[in-house]
Amino acid sequence: MNQIKRSLPLILAYVFGVLALIGLLFVPVIAKTLTGWAGFLAAIALLIGIINLLTVHSRRLVRGNVYSGVLVLSLSAVVLLGATDYIGLTTGGVSAVFKHVQAPLEAAVASMLAFFLLFSGVRIVQRRPNGWAILFIVAVIIFLLGRTPLPGLVGDAFVGLSDFLTDVFVSAGMRGILIGIALGAIAVSIRVLMGTDRPYNR
Amino acid sequence: MTFSTSSSIALLLILISTVILVYLTRLYRSRPSVGLRSVEAYQAIQRQAARAVESGRGIHFSLGRGSLGKATNPASLAALSALQNLSKDACAGDKPPMVTAGDGTLFVASQDLVRGSYEELGRPGAYQSQTSMFVAPGNSPMTYGASLSEIINKGEHGSNLVLGHFGSELALIAEAADREQLEQIIGSDDLTALAVAMSVTEDVIIGEELYAAAAYLQGEPAHIASLQLQDILRILVAISILIAALVSLVIG
Numbered sequence: 001m002n003q004i005k006r007s008l009p010l011i012l013a014y015v016f017g018v019l020a021l022i023g024l025l026f027v028p029v030i031a032k033t034l035t036g037w038a039g040f041l042a043a044i045a046l047l048i049g050i051i052n053l054l055t056v057h058s059r060r061l062v063r064g065n066v067y068s069g070v071l072v073l074s075l076s077a078v079v080l081l082g083a084t085d086y087i088g089l090t091t092g093g094v095s096a097v098f099k100h101v102q103a104p105l106e107a108a109v110a111s112m113l114a115f116f117l118l119f120s121g122v123r124i125v126q127r128r129p130n131g132w133a134i135l136f137i138v139a140v141i142i143f144l145l146g147r148t149p150l151p152g153l154v155g156d157a158f159v160g161l162s163d164f165l166t167d168v169f170v171s172a173g174m175r176g177i178l179i180g181i182a183l184g185a186i187a188v189s190i191r192v193l194m195g196t197d198r199p200y201n202r
Numbered sequence: 203m204t205f206s207t208s209s210s211i212a213l214l215l216i217l218i219s220t221v222i223l224v225y226l227t228r229l230y231r232s233r234p235s236v237g238l239r240s241v242e243a244y245q246a247i248q249r250q251a252a253r254a255v256e257s258g259r260g261i262h263f264s265l266g267r268g269s270l271g272k273a274t275n276p277a278s279l280a281a282l283s284a285l286q287n288l289s290k291d292a293c294a295g296d297k298p299p300m301v302t303a304g305d306g307t308l309f310v311a312s313q314d315l316v317r318g319s320y321e322e323l324g325r326p327g328a329y330q331s332q333t334s335m336f337v338a339p340g341n342s343p344m345t346y347g348a349s350l351s352e353i354i355n356k357g358e359h360g361s362n363l364v365l366g367h368f369g370s371e372l373a374l375i376a377e378a379a380d381r382e383q384l385e386q387i388i389g390s391d392d393l394t395a396l397a398v399a400m401s402v403t404e405d406v407i408i409g410e411e412l413y414a415a416a417a418y419l420q421g422e423p424a425h426i427a428s429l430q431l432q433d434i435l436r437i438l439v440a441i442s443i444l445i446a447a448l449v450s451l452v453i454g
Contacts, residue, residue, distance in 0.1 A: 045306030049336030109344035184413030185276035
């Protein structure tokens with residue numbers, strides 16, 4: 001019984017992995033069906049995740065955490081709006097919340113990233129004042145000057161230099177990393193198909 | 203059924219890679235002592251896990267917001283693999299690790315792994331459901347980043363392991379951990395996230411190194427063979443690029 005319990009997930013993963021691979025390459029209808037099932041399972045997993053989020057924050061709310069209270073309240077309000085949208089009492093309630101609350105908040109947080117990166121850059125020089133840190137700062141200065149409207153030949157020189165660095169060194173480095181990532185992804189996928197990596201079954 | 207040249211080439215590449223992987227796995231089974239290039243971040247991961255247990259402060263392990271059902275799957279699988287190898291050590295201490303995920307599938311898988319670790323340690327009752335936490339859906343990256351920085355700011359953790367699929371929201375997470383003076387190890391398959399990581403910690407797992415987590419932390423023959431396979435494929439790609447460049451130079 002124990003053997004079956006251990007082997008069944010492995011067999012299922014192998015069969016569906018091979019089927020999905022063949023489907024993606026040669027039989028689109030199989031791939032479409034399997035990805036549809038995967039999408040359904042992912043939706044159920046998301047629901048489990050949301051229940052976990054609600055449970056954790058409800059416990060914190062009981063202990064007096066105000067932020068958790070805000071989360072529980074907002075989550076309940078959006079679920080309620082979804083329900084009223086569904087039965088026709090309201091129209092576009094959930095999309096209005098996303099448009100007027102979620103999207104502006106996300107944009108506001110994203111706009112702070114530049115400052116976080118600037119401080120991180122300063123800290124890297126303070127913490128590791130070596131050749132690489134100096135190179136980092138020199139590159140930042142060249143890119144900033146290249147994107148600043150400077151007059152005449154000086155401006156053109158920095159634009160040319162920053163474009164040269166972007167097109168040659170940055171592109172080459174990025175492509176190298178991306179090729180490595182793609183090869184690593186192939187190796188991991190084959191390991192999962194072979195049953196060597198089993199994150200679903202210890 | 204539709205046959206195309208690109209699909210056939212892809213299948214051929216996968217089949218050849220599988221054959222090489224099987225052959226190398228058998229080879230390394232009979233020759234177990236294989237030296238791996240030193241990756242400082244993987245040595246630091248093991249040190250940090252041990253130190254966090256000793257100090258009584260847990261580890262915060264973030265698995266990213268990549269879904270197991272999408273193209274980000276390999277990075278998420280690599281993160282799960284690292285968690286699988288570390289969670290037993292992390293769960294041995296008084297303070298349980300905190301595992302956060304930005305995707306439902308990843309969250310469910312992480313819960314299963316952590317529960318399994320407690321079962322292997324012979325204390326299934328010690329598992330708490332809050333040990334793994336779903337933080338925010340993957341399509342809201344800034345919400346995910348802000349939620350993690352809130353968790354880190356509580357000061358309950360001794361180290362911050364961030365492995366998986368992240369984007370620019372990593373800046374928020376890394377900044378929060380830096381403020382708390384936590385040791386950090388960051389690995390991602392995203393170039394923006396890697397650029398951010400390089401500016402906050404020396405322990406960065408860059409690109410393909412992320413997929414080597416199992417080889418460095420577990421060291422099974424199949425994992426080492428897969429590293430070798432990556433090297434072979436990389437050499438083939440490099441030769442192909444060189445030939446293509448030479449041909450285009452000659453033909454014009």
